[in-house]
Amino acid sequence: MELTFRRIAAGIAALTLGLTGCNSEHYPAYSPGVKYGLRKDPIIKGGAAAKLGDERYDPERPGVFPLMKMSDMQQPEHPFHAKAKDLSDELVRDPTLVQADDQKKLEEALVLMFGTPAAPTVNAKEIGLPESLIKELALDDTTLAMGSTRYRVHCLHCHGVPGDGRGPTAKWINPHPRDFRSGTFKFQSVDQASGKTRVPARGDLVRTLRQGIEGTAMPTFSLLKDEELEALVSYVIHLSIRGEAEKNTLVYGFTLQAGTLKPGAPVKDDVKTYAEIAAKRWLESSSPDVAIKVTKYPYRDDDMNALKASVKRGQAIFTAKPSAEISKELEGKLKDGILRELEDAAQTKKFEDAEQKKLNAAIEKKKKEALAKDPKITKDALEAVYPDDKEVEATKLTDKEKESLKLTAQEKAAAVEAGKGGADKQAVDRAKSMLTGANCVSCHKNYGREALYRFDEWGTLVRPNNLAIGNLRGGKRPVDIYYRVHSGINGSGMTPFGSTFKGHEYLIWDVVNFVQAMPHPAMRQSLDLKLD
Amino acid sequence: MGNKGWSVLFGVVMAACFIGFAISPFVGWWMPPGLSTHAADVDFLFYVILYITTFFFVLTEALIVVFMWRYAGTGDMKHPVSETAEYPNFLKPLTNILHDQHRVEMAWTFVPAVILLYIAFAQVGTWANIKYQSRKTSQEAKDAANALQIGVSARQFEWRMRYPSALRFEKWLKDKGAAKPDFDSFGKVPHADDVYVVNELHIWQDHQVMVHLSTKDVIHSFNLPHFRVKQDALPGKLIPVWFKTLPESKVKTFNCKWDADKKRYVDGINPDTGKEDPNYTFDLACAELCGWGHYRMIGRVFVHQNKDDFTKWLIRAEEYHRQRDGNWLEKADERIAQMFKK
Numbered sequence: 001m002e003l004t005f006r007r008i009a010a011g012i013a014a015l016t017l018g019l020t021g022c023n024s025e026h027y028p029a030y031s032p033g034v035k036y037g038l039r040k041d042p043i044i045k046g047g048a049a050a051k052l053g054d055e056r057y058d059p060e061r062p063g064v065f066p067l068m069k070m071s072d073m074q075q076p077e078h079p080f081h082a083k084a085k086d087l088s089d090e091l092v093r094d095p096t097l098v099q100a101d102d103q104k105k106l107e108e109a110l111v112l113m114f115g116t117p118a119a120p121t122v123n124a125k126e127i128g129l130p131e132s133l134i135k136e137l138a139l140d141d142t143t144l145a146m147g148s149t150r151y152r153v154h155c156l157h158c159h160g161v162p163g164d165g166r167g168p169t170a171k172w173i174n175p176h177p178r179d180f181r182s183g184t185f186k187f188q189s190v191d192q193a194s195g196k197t198r199v200p201a202r203g204d205l206v207r208t209l210r211q212g213i214e215g216t217a218m219p220t221f222s223l224l225k226d227e228e229l230e231a232l233v234s235y236v237i238h239l240s241i242r243g244e245a246e247k248n249t250l251v252y253g254f255t256l257q258a259g260t261l262k263p264g265a266p267v268k269d270d271v272k273t274y275a276e277i278a279a280k281r282w283l284e285s286s287s288p289d290v291a292i293k294v295t296k297y298p299y300r301d302d303d304m305n306a307l308k309a310s311v312k313r314g315q316a317i318f319t320a321k322p323s324a325e326i327s328k329e330l331e332g333k334l335k336d337g338i339l340r341e342l343e344d345a346a347q348t349k350k351f352e353d354a355e356q357k358k359l360n361a362a363i364e365k366k367k368k369e370a371l372a373k374d375p376k377i378t379k380d381a382l383e384a385v386y387p388d389d390k391e392v393e394a395t396k397l398t399d400k401e402k403e404s405l406k407l408t409a410q411e412k413a414a415a416v417e418a419g420k421g422g423a424d425k426q427a428v429d430r431a432k433s434m435l436t437g438a439n440c441v442s443c444h445k446n447y448g449r450e451a452l453y454r455f456d457e458w459g460t461l462v463r464p465n466n467l468a469i470g471n472l473r474g475g476k477r478p479v480d481i482y483y484r485v486h487s488g489i490n491g492s493g494m495t496p497f498g499s500t501f502k503g504h505e506y507l508i509w510d511v512v513n514f515v516q517a518m519p520h521p522a523m524r525q526s527l528d529l530k531l532d
Numbered sequence: 533m534g535n536k537g538w539s540v541l542f543g544v545v546m547a548a549c550f551i552g553f554a555i556s557p558f559v560g561w562w563m564p565p566g567l568s569t570h571a572a573d574v575d576f577l578f579y580v581i582l583y584i585t586t587f588f589f590v591l592t593e594a595l596i597v598v599f600m601w602r603y604a605g606t607g608d609m610k611h612p613v614s615e616t617a618e619y620p621n622f623l624k625p626l627t628n629i630l631h632d633q634h635r636v637e638m639a640w641t642f643v644p645a646v647i648l649l650y651i652a653f654a655q656v657g658t659w660a661n662i663k664y665q666s667r668k669t670s671q672e673a674k675d676a677a678n679a680l681q682i683g684v685s686a687r688q689f690e691w692r693m694r695y696p697s698a699l700r701f702e703k704w705l706k707d708k709g710a711a712k713p714d715f716d717s718f719g720k721v722p723h724a725d726d727v728y729v730v731n732e733l734h735i736w737q738d739h740q741v742m743v744h745l746s747t748k749d750v751i752h753s754f755n756l757p758h759f760r761v762k763q764d765a766l767p768g769k770l771i772p773v774w775f776k777t778l779p780e781s782k783v784k785t786f787n788c789k790w791d792a793d794k795k796r797y798v799d800g801i802n803p804d805t806g807k808e809d810p811n812y813t814f815d816l817a818c819a820e821l822c823g824w825g826h827y828r829m830i831g832r833v834f835v836h837q838n839k840d841d842f843t844k845w846l847i848r849a850e851e852y853h854r855q856r857d858g859n860w861l862e863k864a865d866e867r868i869a870q871m872f873k874k
Contacts, residue, residue, distance in 0.1 A: 154828075157824075169824065211730060212690055212730060214692065217688070219688075219689050219690040219825065219828070219829075220690050220730045220731050222730065222731055222732075223731070223830060223832070226794070294856070294857050296857065297856045297857070476728060476853065477852075477853055477854065477855045478854060478855065478856045479855045479856050479857065482856070509856075516724060517724060520722070520723065520724040522721070522723065522724075523723075523724040
């Protein structure tokens with residue numbers, strides 16, 4: 001009796017202490033023993049997902065759990081099951097095939113360069129990065145430590161300790177939380193149309209944190225302080241660089257020999273190389289030079305007729321079925337451009353010829369000097385004589401010379417006349433490629449209402465968006481839709497279309513206007529827009 | 533201490549609960565001040581119920597403690613009740629009643645019934661005033677026709693707000709007759725020019741607000757503690773929620789300003805000092821356990837001083853939302869300057 005009484009009294013005291021200890025402002029750090037650990041889940045190799053092909057359309061289809069191990073793919077309900085015969089090392093790499101001592105080396109190298117969750121770092125000295133990069137990307141230890149505590153509370157349960165998108169709550173979330181380890185991020189404002197896949201700028205990640213992603217489980221974190229959001233972004237970049245270094249080492253640093261993965265070079269060197277490459281990608285994207293250059297919106301906001309025509313054109317581009325009228329209009333515009341290009345080409349040629357002439361003169365002069373100095377110079381040595389950089393620089397045309405070399409109206413007319421024959425055909429071809437090149441319906445079948453499932457880069461089945469509903473994950477702002485059309489959605493199979501409209505990016509605004517009008521019946525009616 | 537220890541433990545815990553409760557208004561653990569027009573009515577009902585329950589709580593707990601002390605067991609199974617056990621002196625006059633179980637039962641049926649009936653009837657008017665437009669007086673009905681409409685869509689774990697564009701909003705105010713169908717259908721039909729913001733509820737002082745509440749997934753509850761608003765959001769239903777802040781003459785509730793450096797509005801500003809003050813942070817909380825992230829489903833209420841300030845915000849939010857290039861802010865400022873030039 002006495003004992004029970006004491007126990008209950010002690011319980012109440014503990015409860016009181018526990019309750020008063022609650023403080024929402026307090027962010028405890030990871031315990032020092034927690035490790036990022038080595039990657040164990042299968043790596044879908046680049047481009048492999050696309051080779052697996054489309055899946056059937058089924059609105060009732062349940063989501064699938066993220067891939068945790070190779071044997072997951074052999075489960076009958078897993079979408080990979082039917083394709084299991086294809087899953088060789090060509091397509092999927094199984095990191096568990098690395099031998100124990102190599103695993104140890106890999107882990108040691110990663111801890112050395114990136115620390116632990118409690119003490120995260122990007123070790124510039126070990127990786128061989130300039131200190132300025134750490135400063136520019138705000139990857140210093142203090143910021144990362146702050147980011148890690150916030151990440152532990154707000155992000156970890158979905159995005160996982162190493163940023164693998166496989167935290168405890170991630171299993172039940174469809175679409176899956178982002179796996180930072182591939183260095184691929186969907187929604188950003190960095191130019192992807194030039195053939196290079198880039199990581200997002202810091203601002204893009206901050207915006208995602210602030211706005212959340214509607215239609216997914218990613219909520220807004222706008223109540224966190226600005227410096228907390230910045231620290232979180234730094235920490236995510238840290239996780240992404242670490243994950244990418246690990247992934248690329250496993251994919252490119254190892255080869256499959258007799259059932260085990262053997263490293264080609266010392267593991268540490270590989271990690272170092274790929275960490276450096278990954279970090280430099282982030283540095284590149286932080287430069288404003290690689291941001292998408294958004295073409296000025298060509299219409300007035302209150303001009304309903306222009307909007308009507310624009311939406312019509314947008315639909316034509318979307319469905320790749322331009323009417324004769326729309327084609328003709330664009331051909332006219334393109335033809336003007338082509339004629340101007342002919343003029344430009346003639347002008348450039350004139351400049352180049354003049355410059356070459358100057359350069360030739362300089363070379364001749366140099367050779368004469370050499371001959372005067374040493375009359376017995378060999379033929380080969382005489383051939384090798386060339387003005388130094390400074391002298392070459394001097395042969396460049398000055399602005400004044402350029403002014404005097406400007407084409408006269410007569411010369412311009414002559415240039416246009418000479419190329420005019422091909423211009424018509426060229427305009428028709430180019431207009432056709434622009435109006436049918438994007439062919440959005442090939443994936444967004446029936447405006448996305450009957451889109452087929454396909455595998456994304458992470459090996460998940462995803463569906464091109466049903467645009468008739470208007471739930472745009474990358475953001476509802478017109479500029480967000482412009483970014484998506486121009487630079488695609490990395491990893492998802494939505495490719496950049498910026499180069500399709502090269503030189504005539506205003507056409508992207510037509511697609512944007514169309515996408516924006518689509519989900520609103522009243523708007524469709526006022527714009528005479530029909531979706532079927 | 534023996535078996536009497538239990539009565540001491542109960543006595544101490546109950547006394548601690550009571551004291552904790554009694555001091556909480558003085559140490560900042562109480563409800564925030566009520567800032568809406570119906571807050572006083574809600575608070576009145578709250579206090580009525582609080583006083584009634586406190587009275588009976590103290591009475592019953594005191595009796596439990598007294599009886600536990602008095603009739604504590606001895607541990608001896610042959611004489612389980614101590615020898616002093618008899619009615620305490622203060623209960624002696626009641627002996628007759630206590631021995632007549634019929635009368636006791638009548639008493640504890642009749643008294644709570646009267647109290648419950650009183651509470652049931654006392655709250656009808658308040659409930660109707662908050663919920664039913666048909667009960668509104670002519671001035672309030674006029675307010676309702678001018679109400680600021682906001683579509684609020686809850687989802688795990690955030691609030692997404694939908695506002696009419698500034699243009700549509702002005703049209704509603706200018707030409708009520710012609711704009712009425714549009715005004716009435718706002719809650720049901722999203723428009724292409726609607727403005728979307730997340731977790732920020734913008735209103736202005738002394739103006740009727742109508743929230744069209746819906747949810748995209750599970751049951752949530754739209755709770756504005758400062759404005760005494762609490763309404764469940766049910767899947768598949770569009771639920772209207774009305775409230776209005778008190779006029780400036782009674783209490784200043786505007787709590788936000790434009791921060792030119794951050795390029796966004798900041799809340800939690802004390803209207804008198806212009807400085808940050810946690811008393812002026814008005815939460816929009818979810819009051820229905822909706823999942824693991826329920827705790828973080830918090831938005832903020834931004835109260836503007838007047839309609840002009842609100843319109844400035846709406847134009848800025850709209851230009852951000854309709855952004856086609858980097859200079860949304862310049863465009864917004866231009867529109868604001870044009871609108872307020874006279």
